[in-house]
Amino acid sequence: MGLSHLGFLGRVLSGCVVILLGQAKTGGVVARKIRWDQGVLVGLAAAAGSQAALADAYSVAVGQQVSSSTLNNYLYRNPDVRALVREAFVAESEDVVSRTEILEEENRELRSALGKQRKESVGAERVIQAIEAALVSVEPPKRRVPRLLPAPPKGAHHRQLVCLSDFHGGEVVDPDVVQQLNEYDWQIMEDRCQEVVTSLLSHKLRSPNLTGIDVAFIGDMCSGSNHLELAVSNEFPLAEQGVKMGALMGQIVEQLVPHYENIRVIAVEGNHPRLNKAPAAKNPQDNMDWVAASFAKQYLKAYPTVDMTIGRGSMLHEIAGRNVYVFHGDGIRSSMPGVPWGGVMRRVNQLQATMPKHIDHFLLGHFHQANLVSAGRIIGNGSLKGADEWVLKNFGSGDPPAQWLLTFDEKRARLTDARLITPTAGIPNV
Numbered sequence: 001m002g003l004s005h006l007g008f009l010g011r012v013l014s015g016c017v018v019i020l021l022g023q024a025k026t027g028g029v030v031a032r033k034i035r036w037d038q039g040v041l042v043g044l045a046a047a048a049g050s051q052a053a054l055a056d057a058y059s060v061a062v063g064q065q066v067s068s069s070t071l072n073n074y075l076y077r078n079p080d081v082r083a084l085v086r087e088a089f090v091a092e093s094e095d096v097v098s099r100t101e102i103l104e105e106e107n108r109e110l111r112s113a114l115g116k117q118r119k120e121s122v123g124a125e126r127v128i129q130a131i132e133a134a135l136v137s138v139e140p141p142k143r144r145v146p147r148l149l150p151a152p153p154k155g156a157h158h159r160q161l162v163c164l165s166d167f168h169g170g171e172v173v174d175p176d177v178v179q180q181l182n183e184y185d186w187q188i189m190e191d192r193c194q195e196v197v198t199s200l201l202s203h204k205l206r207s208p209n210l211t212g213i214d215v216a217f218i219g220d221m222c223s224g225s226n227h228l229e230l231a232v233s234n235e236f237p238l239a240e241q242g243v244k245m246g247a248l249m250g251q252i253v254e255q256l257v258p259h260y261e262n263i264r265v266i267a268v269e270g271n272h273p274r275l276n277k278a279p280a281a282k283n284p285q286d287n288m289d290w291v292a293a294s295f296a297k298q299y300l301k302a303y304p305t306v307d308m309t310i311g312r313g314s315m316l317h318e319i320a321g322r323n324v325y326v327f328h329g330d331g332i333r334s335s336m337p338g339v340p341w342g343g344v345m346r347r348v349n350q351l352q353a354t355m356p357k358h359i360d361h362f363l364l365g366h367f368h369q370a371n372l373v374s375a376g377r378i379i380g381n382g383s384l385k386g387a388d389e390w391v392l393k394n395f396g397s398g399d400p401p402a403q404w405l406l407t408f409d410e411k412r413a414r415l416t417d418a419r420l421i422t423p424t425a426g427i428p429n430v
Contacts, residue, residue: 130239165365166383188426219270219328246295320408329366
């Protein structure tokens with residue numbers, strides 16, 4: 001719209017106001033509170049050339065008790081004014097609306113981002129407070145002070161790897177529901193852990209001279225609360241599970257210190273103790289297994305012969321010149337009883353194709369079945385928990401507790417022995 005149009009329109013608006021004021025005086029227009037109509041304002045503002053010009057006209061009208069609707073109606077009934085309004089609205093309203101929409105969208109995005117950030121901050125603070133509360137409520141672990149052994153005999157060239165996974169610490173299994181196949185709680189779990197340690201030392205006496213032992217915690221050490229039935233039936237809440245499990249993991253390794261020249265500990269997290277309800281690939285350490293492992297690592301700093309590494313999602317571990325890919329296994333889809341071997345084989349092949357180096361062994365847990373496949377290239381660990389209500393209801397069966405103890409020959413760089421440790425504490429029929 002040109003300047004001449006704007007000047008004319010300004011005069012028209014002024015004239016309209018004067019006319020209306022006269023009508024108000026002679027016709028008795030009733031004053032009332034103006035309720036602005038945004039759509040009308042946008043159109044009239046475009047016609048007037050500026051919001052200020054329109055506001056001035058309305059201001060005069062209001063001062064004389066002329067309502068906005070009266071002014072609007074008169075403006076739109078005047079043919080000359082209506083034509084100018086239509087011309088200006090078509091030319092300029094699109095830009096005005098567009099800017100308004102952009103600002104509204106930016107406002108919504110900023111509010112959404114702020115709300116998401118606030119939710120994440122609140123969630124993180126809740127976890128921190130829960131862990132702090134658990135640290136206060138959990139009795140400090142009683143440290144054993146082991147006696148360090150002298151160096152291993154000369155010529156020793158074997159090393160062992162014990163696989164520990166799927167403890168599900170904090171879960172409770174009712175023997176009456178699983179037909180007396182199993183019973184499980186925190187005390188029974190600790191008893192089974194003690195059986196594992198005793199078995200390790202017994203096997204050591206019957207094994208070749210060892211240069212040391214590696215301990216692999218392969219996930220689902222804590223029960224978690226990702227399912228409602230676990231959240232309401234667990235013996236301890238999730239934060240307390242993490243603190244107590246960290247102490248237990250440290251104590252398991254601590255008992256081995258007097259009997260092995262050096263100990264290497266590795267840990268990856270499972271899927272059950274995750275802090276998010278839905279499985280996620282990002283930030284796998286957002287998981288109470290990771291908290292437990294971090295607690296154990298701090299616990300074990302007192303022992304110079306122990307080295308602990310914590311992975312995130314998965315990790316590569318080397319033993320006796322062999323490359324071992326360690327992961328929990330929950331990313332492999334399963335809809336059948338037992339291990340979905342088709343999915344496992346596809347995953348192993350895909351991982352090997354992706355890795356820059358050759359993988360000699362793939363070590364996983366998750367499926368609660370102890371298996372060695374392809375001459376030990378795939379090592380599936382059992383669970384410490386054993387059968388539970390869920391597996392019996394959905395699949396009709398569940399394996400008893402079983403954990404692998406593997407022996408490697410460092411001189412020949414090969415796996416030479418694999419034995420199962422099968423604790424029986426809490427199993428009613430044993």
